[in-house]
Amino acid sequence: MTKNDGEDGIFASCSFSSLGLQSSLCEQLRERLGFEVPTLVQAQAIPVILSGRHVLVNAATGTGKTASYLAPIIHHLQIYDPRIGRADGTFALVLVPTRELCMQVYEILQKLLHRFHWIVPGYIMGGENRSKEKARLRKGISILIATPGRLLDHLKNTSSFLHKNLRWIVFDEADRILELGFGKEIEDILNILGSRQEVVSKENESSRFLGFRRQNLLLSATLNEKVNHLAKISLDDPVMIGLNEKKSSTAQRNPSTGHLGPRSSVDFESEHLSMPSSSPSGNYNLPSQLVQRYVKVSCGSRLVVLLSILKSSFESEAASQKIVVFFSTCDAVDFHYSLLSGFQWPTDSQPQVVQKQLFIKCRTFQLHGNMEHESRRSMFQGFNAEKSALLLCTDVAARGLDFPKVRCIIQYDSPGEATEYVHRVGRTARLGERGDSLLFLQPVEMDYLQDLQQHGVSLKEYPLLKVLDSFPLYGLKHHVKKFVSLDMHPWVLSLQKALESFILREPRMKQLATDAFCSWVRAYTAHRGELKRIFMVKKLHLGHVARSFGLKEQPSSVGRSFQMQAKKRKRDQKQKGMSKRRKVLVKHEYRR
Numbered sequence: 014m015t016k017n018d019g020e021d022g023i024f025a026s027c028s029f030s031s032l033g034l035q036s037s038l039c040e041q042l043r044e045r046l047g048f049e050v051p052t053l054v055q056a057q058a059i060p061v062i063l064s065g066r067h068v069l070v071n072a073a074t075g076t077g078k079t080a081s082y083l084a085p086i087i088h089h090l091q092i093y094d095p096r097i098g099r100a101d102g103t104f105a106l107v108l109v110p111t112r113e114l115c116m117q118v119y120e121i122l123q124k125l126l127h128r129f130h131w132i133v134p135g136y137i138m139g140g141e142n143r144s145k146e147k148a149r150l151r152k153g154i155s156i157l158i159a160t161p162g163r164l165l166d167h168l169k170n171t172s173s174f175l176h177k178n179l180r181w182i183v184f185d186e187a188d189r190i191l192e193l194g195f196g197k198e199i200e201d202i203l204n205i206l207g208s209r210q211e212v213v214s215k216e217n218e219s220s221r222f223l224g225f226r227r228q229n230l231l232l233s234a235t236l237n238e239k240v241n242h243l244a245k246i247s248l249d250d251p252v253m254i255g256l257n258e259k260k261s262s263t264a265q266r267n268p269s270t271g272h273l274g275p276r277s278s279v280d281f282e283s284e285h286l287s288m289p290s291s292s293p294s295g296n297y298n299l300p301s302q303l304v305q306r307y308v309k310v311s312c313g314s315r316l317v318v319l320l321s322i323l324k325s326s327f328e329s330e331a332a333s334q335k336i337v338v339f340f341s342t343c344d345a346v347d348f349h350y351s352l353l354s355g356f357q358w359p360t361d362s363q364p365q366v367v368q369k370q371l372f373i374k375c376r377t378f379q380l381h382g383n384m385e386h387e388s389r390r391s392m393f394q395g396f397n398a399e400k401s402a403l404l405l406c407t408d409v410a411a412r413g414l415d416f417p418k419v420r421c422i423i424q425y426d427s428p429g430e431a432t433e434y435v436h437r438v439g440r441t442a443r444l445g446e447r448g449d450s451l452l453f454l455q456p457v458e459m460d461y462l463q464d465l466q467q468h469g470v471s472l473k474e475y476p477l478l479k480v481l482d483s484f485p486l487y488g489l490k491h492h493v494k495k496f497v498s499l500d501m502h503p504w505v506l507s508l509q510k511a512l513e514s515f516i517l518r519e520p521r522m523k524q525l526a527t528d529a530f531c532s533w534v535r536a537y538t539a540h541r542g543e544l545k546r547i548f549m550v551k552k553l554h555l556g557h558v559a560r561s562f563g564l565k566e567q568p569s570s571v572g573r574s575f576q577m578q579a580k581k582r583k584r585d586q587k588q589k590g591m592s593k594r595r596k597v598l599v600k601h602e603y604r605r
C-alpha cells in the first residue's frame with residue numbers, strides 16, 4: 014500500500030478486509046461508523062499494527078487515526094477462544110490528553126464493539142466520580158480510555174484494577190499529553206506497567222494470554238522533542254507511519270512492510286530529529302482543501318471585527334454553519350460567551366422601530382478547562398449535535414476533537430507555537446471536506462506569518478473591508494466612506510459604541526470584561542522563546558486592549574499591577590532563570 018493508491022489523496026483503493034481485519038469487524042466499521050473503505054493512514058497503519066509491531070503514526074489532522082488503532086485491537090481481542098471476559102481485566106489502554114477526547118474515543122469504541130458485547134469498553138478521567146470508576150474497574154474493563162492523571166491515581170490506589178494481561182498501550186495525541194505537563198505521570202505509568210515489556214502475564218504462568226508481546230502505539234499529527242523522548246522510552250524497534258519520506262531520508266524503509274530497517278531502532282532519536290514536524294524548518298501536513306486566511310486588525314477594533322465576521326458568516330451562508338473560535342484564556346471565553354448571549358441589535362433596516370434581537374442569531378456554546386465537569390460535557394455534546402452553531406473555546410478543544418461539519422476555525426487569539434496552529438485549524442477540513450480558517454493578527458504581529466511560512470503554512474488576506482461595507486449604517490450616510498483607517502469605519506465606530514454602552518450598563522459584564530482583560534494581558538506575556546519577538550508586551554497599548562473587551566478605558570489598577578508583575582518577573586528571571594516546569598505551568602495556566 015502506497016500513498017498514491019488513493020485517487021483523492023484521502024481514501025485508499027482497497028477494502029478493510031483486504032487489510033486483514035475480521036469480516037464482522039469490517040461490517041461494524043461500515044454499519045456503525047459508515048466507513049466503506051479505509052483512509053490512506055488506516056490502510057498503512059492497520060496491517061502493521063495487526064502484525065504486533067510497535068508503531069509511531071504521524072499523519073495530518075482528521076485522517077482517521079482513531080480507527081487505525083482501535084480496529085486492530087478489537088480484531089485481536091475478538092479472536093480469543095474461549096472469549097475474553099470481564100474477569101480477565103484490561104487488555105488495552107488508550108491514553109488521551111483531555112476529557113472530551115476521552116469521551117469521543119469511547120463513543121467510537123462503543124459503536125465498534127456493538128457485535129462484540131463480551132469485550133467491555135470503559136473510560137476513566139479527571140472530574141468523574143472516583144468510587145464509581147473503582148467499581149467499574151473492579152468489574153473489569155477490556156479496553157480502557159484514560160486521561161493520565163486519573164489513570165495513575167487508579168494504578169496506585171485501586172488494588173482491584175487488573176492489568177496483568179495488558180497487551181496494548183496507545184498514546185493518542187501524544188505531544189499534547191506531554192505539553193500539558195503529564196510527562197512525569199506518563200513515566201510513572203510506564204514504570205508501573207512496564208514500558209516495553211516483552212511478554213504479558215509473566216507473573217501468571219498459567220495464563221492463557223501468556224506469550225503475547227506488549228505493543229505500544231504512539232499517534233500524533235505533530236511531533237516534537239518530547240514525543241521523541243516518549244517514543245524512545247516506550248517504543249521498541251518501531252515502524253514509523255506517515256512520516257514525510259523526503260525528510261526522513263536516512264531511514265532504510267522496507268517497501269513491503271513500511272518498516273524501517275535495522276538502523277531504525279538504533280538511530281531512532283536521530284531519525285526523529287530530522288522529522289518534518291520537529292524541525293524548525295520542517296513542513297506540516299495540512300489538508301490541501303483548507304483555505305487559510307488572516308485578518309489584520311488593530312487591537313482596539315478586534316472585538317468589533319470578530320463580531321462582524323461572525324454575524325456576516327451566520328447571516329450570509331444559506332447552508333448551516335458551524336464555527337469554532339479559539340481564545341487564549343478561560344476568562345476571555347466566559348466574557349465573549351456572555352456578551353454574545355446578551356448583546357442585542359436592531360432587527361432590520363428600520364432602527365426607529367425598536368425591535369431588537371441577539372446580535373448573532375445562532376446557538377452559542379463554550380468550552381474551557383475552568384468549567385464544571387458536567388457543563389463541559391453538555392456543551393461538548395450540544396455543539397456536536399447542532400447543525401449550525403458557534404463554539405467559543407480555549408485550546409482544550411484544539412486536539413483530536415472531531416466535531417462534525419465544522420466549516421470555519423477562527424483563531425482570535427494567536428496560537429503561539431506553529432504546532433498549535435496546525436491542531437486548531439485541524440478541527441475543520443477533515444477527511445477531504447471543505448474548511449476555512451482565519452487568523453487574527455495585529456499590525457505589530459504580522460511577522461508571525463513568516464514564522465508559519467517557515468513551516469510551509471501560507472495564508473491569504475481576508476477581505477475585511479468588503480464585509481464591513483456590507484452592513485447597513487443606521488443613521489449614517491452610506492457615502493461616508495472616506496475614512497482614513499479601518500478603525501474609523503462608520504460601522505466599526507457605531508458597533509464599538511453600542512458594545513461599550515451595553516457593557517457599561519451591565520455590572521456583571523463589566524466585571525467579566527475586566528477579568529478577561531487582565532488574564533488576556535498575562536497570557537500575552539506568556540508567549541515563549543522566539544515568539545516573544547513577535548508578541549511583544551511592551552508594544553501593547555493597554556487602552557486599546559481594553560477597547561477589545563468593550564471597556565472605554567483600561568481598568569486603572571490593572572495597569573499598575575501588570576507593570577509591577579512584569580518587573581517582578583524580570584527580576585526573578587534574572588536572579589535564577591525559570592525552570593522548564595514553571596514555564597509549562599505559566600503557559601498552561603492561561604491556555605487551558
Ligand SMILES: Nc1ncnc2c1ncn2[C@@H]1O[C@H](COP(=O)(O)OP(=O)(O)OP(=O)(O)O)[C@@H](O)[C@H]1O
Pocket residue numbers: 046047048049050051052055072073074075076077078079080233234412413414415439440443444
Ligand atoms: N475510513 C473512513 N471512512 C469514512 N470516514 C472516516 C474513516 N475513517 C475516519 N473517518 C472519519 O474521519 C473523521 C476524522 O477521524 P479521526 O478523528 O480519527 O481523525 P484523526 O486523524 O485522529 O484527527 P486528529 O489528528 O485531529 O485527532 C471522523 O469524523 C471519522 O469518523
